[in-house]
Amino acid sequence: MKRQWRLAGLVGVxxxxxxxxxxxxxxxxxxxxxxxxxxGFTLRWYRVLLQSPExxxxxxxxxxxxxxxxxxxxxxxxxxAVGLYLYRFAGSSIVRALLYVTVILPDIVMAVGLLxxxxxxxxxxxxxxxxxxxxxxxxxxxxxxVGGRLQAFPRVLLEAAGDLGAGRxxxxxxxxxPLILPGIIAGAxxxxxxxxxxxxxxxxxxxxxxSTIPVRIYSMLxxxxxxxxxxxxxxxxxxxxxxxxxxxxxxxxREEKLA
Amino acid sequence: xKDWRAVAATVGPATGYLAVFLLLPFIIxxxxxxxxxxxxxxxxxxxxxxxxxxxxxxxxxxLWRSLRLALLTTVLCLVIGYPAAWAISNxxxxxxxxxxxxxxxxxxxxxxxxxxxxxVILRREGVVNVILQGTGLSSEPLNLLFTEGAVLVGxxxxxxxxxxxxxxxxxxxxxxxxxxxxxxxxAKGWRLFxxxxxxxxxxxxxxxxxxxxxxxxxxxxxxxxxxxxxGMMIGNLIQNQLLQVRNWPFGAxxxxxxxxxxxxxxxxxxxxxxxxxxxxxx
Numbered sequence: 001m002k003r004q005w006r007l008a009g010l011v012g013v014x015x016x017x018x019x020x021x022x023x024x025x026x027x028x029x030x031x032x033x034x035x036x037x038x039x040g041f042t043l044r045w046y047r048v049l050l051q052s053p054e055x056x057x058x059x060x061x062x063x064x065x066x067x068x069x070x071x072x073x074x075x076x077x078x079x080x081a082v083g084l085y086l087y088r089f090a091g092s093s094i095v096r097a098l099l100y101v102t103v104i105l106p107d108i109v110m111a112v113g114l115l116x117x118x119x120x121x122x123x124x125x126x127x128x129x130x131x132x133x134x135x136x137x138x139x140x141x142x143x144x145x146v147g148g149r150l151q152a153f154p155r156v157l158l159e160a161a162g163d164l165g166a167g168r169x170x171x172x173x174x175x176x177x178p179l180i181l182p183g184i185i186a187g188a189x190x191x192x193x194x195x196x197x198x199x200x201x202x203x204x205x206x207x208x209x210x211s212t213i214p215v216r217i218y219s220m221l222x223x224x225x226x227x228x229x230x231x232x233x234x235x236x237x238x239x240x241x242x243x244x245x246x247x248x249x250x251x252x253x254r255e256e257k258l259a
Numbered sequence: 260x261k262d263w264r265a266v267a268a269t270v271g272p273a274t275g276y277l278a279v280f281l282l283l284p285f286i287i288x289x290x291x292x293x294x295x296x297x298x299x300x301x302x303x304x305x306x307x308x309x310x311x312x313x314x315x316x317x318x319x320x321x322l323w324r325s326l327r328l329a330l331l332t333t334v335l336c337l338v339i340g341y342p343a344a345w346a347i348s349n350x351x352x353x354x355x356x357x358x359x360x361x362x363x364x365x366x367x368x369x370x371x372x373x374x375x376x377x378x379v380i381l382r383r384e385g386v387v388n389v390i391l392q393g394t395g396l397s398s399e400p401l402n403l404l405f406t407e408g409a410v411l412v413g414x415x416x417x418x419x420x421x422x423x424x425x426x427x428x429x430x431x432x433x434x435x436x437x438x439x440x441x442x443x444x445x446a447k448g449w450r451l452f453x454x455x456x457x458x459x460x461x462x463x464x465x466x467x468x469x470x471x472x473x474x475x476x477x478x479x480x481x482x483x484x485x486x487x488x489x490g491m492m493i494g495n496l497i498q499n500q501l502l503q504v505r506n507w508p509f510g511a512x513x514x515x516x517x518x519x520x521x522x523x524x525x526x527x528x529x530x531x532x533x534x535x536x537x538x539x540x541x
Binding site: 003006007009010013014016017018020021023024027076077079080082083084086087089092095098099101102104105106107108109110112113114115116117119120121132133135136139143168193197199200204214217218221225229230233236237240241243244248 | 263265269270271273274276277280281283284285287288291298299342346347349358360361362367368370371372375377378380386416419420476479480484494497498501507510514517518525
């Protein structure tokens with residue numbers, strides 16, 4: 001009996017988590033402008049969406065910002081993790097603290113800071129300012145994920161390679177890189193997800209014409225509930241689920257290989 | 260070690276980047292908050308007048324609401340999340356992973372979409388009102404949207420997973436033999452929970468509470484979409500001062516206040532709650 005209550009509660013929590021989202025998905029296929037009652041299945045709202053130039057421009061911005069910022073953040077974050085975990089140096093705790101502060105700082109404060117910084121140094125707002133802003137919140141996540149891989153790093157290997165005459169660059173390429181590659185890939189995936197998911201910081205630093213998909217969704221929402229918002233939300237959901245499923249699949253493959 | 264060149268080459272670039280794009284911006288905000296200048300990077304004299312401006316009934320209402328909603332969100336997430344985490348940790352091992360995945364997936368969904376879903380459900384011609392009127396429970400559509408209650412529902416829905424995950428992780432680590440021992444010694448139900456299970460999962464509770472409280476206190480999207488003017492929180496006030504009113508020094512002062520509140524919350528949760536729990540465990 002107790003067990004049944006527990007399961008019922010759990011199912012309740014799952015329903016609370018999913019039901020609202022399912023309503024949106026259902027409405028996106030509903031052939032009615034006012035979305036009150038079910039008027040039959042349609043793909044009309046997806047056509048409306050895919051033909052909108054604003055949507056296509058936002059999609060392009062999202063892709064360019066996501067890929068560029070992820071590339072920069074992955075390089076910087078990986079280097080940082082390697083330095084933090086393989087060397088002992090004065091001030092390493094300060095750098096670590098800086099990473100945690102970045103993670104816990106409210107988005108709105110980071111957005112305000114970056115906007116004021118760009119205005120103070122007279123940096124024109126646009127796609128570039130958004131990319132630089134995204135790299136800021138991506139670096140700590142890449143560094144922490146890669147750092148996780150480095151925690152169990154066999155230092156002996158480095159010393160052995162050094163004794164055998166391998167230089168610093170060679171050691172990095174032959175020993176460190178292959179061992180932390182899964183961490184780098186996972187870190188890059190998280191960085192990319194954070195970039196395409198971000199609304200607030202992009203909203204503050206984009207200026208005119210550099211809107212990404214989340215910023216586009218926001219401006220559509222501000223104009224009221226329309227069926228094409230449901231379609232866009234459903235497409236975003238599908239992308240999220242696809243990326244999540246891929247991530248799970250990849251991590252499972254990796255575990256099996258290690259085992 | 261004489262590895263300073265390797266340290267500079269690895270740690271240097273990212274640290275330099277964060278110094279320019281994180282520390283410097285925050286210093287600019289901090290300076291503007293305490294300055295008589297009108298814009299960032301401009302010269303001005305030291306003043307506290309932007310902080311005195313906050314002590315105005317209009318703004319204090321928003322600040323008080325932010326604090327209240329963030330606390331209520333934390334409590335509700337704890338009340339819903341702890342039993343959920345407990346239920347998951349009692350499933351069979353293979354089912355636990357599945358249950359966790361089911362629970363975590365919604366937290367990957369974009370915040371705008373999650374909160375938009377609640378607009379669809381709560382608006383005057385939304386799902387709830389259609390059901391209420393259809394079943395005759397209400398003759399007129401209720402104003403559910405643009406209330407503090409709507410914001411609260413949206414916040415709990417957005418951040419619940421951040422409470423469940425750390426608590427589940429803590430419950431997973433509990434030595435089941437201690438629970439058995441407690442049971443053998445005659446502890447049951449509430450007593451067993453309070454003396455054996457709760458103290459050992461308190462670390463997870465603290466982490467979950469800090470996550471949810473900090474996220475809720477600094478939220479912008481949820482109160483913006485579901486709260487309207489009556490559900491405005493400090494994040495919305497900051498955005499309003501920055502992008503609409505264009506009173507940047509006041510926006511800076513509010514941002515500094517928010518950061519101070521977040522830091523204070525982290526310290527309070529970790530110190531006070533942690534210590535109280537430690538004593539109870541003894």
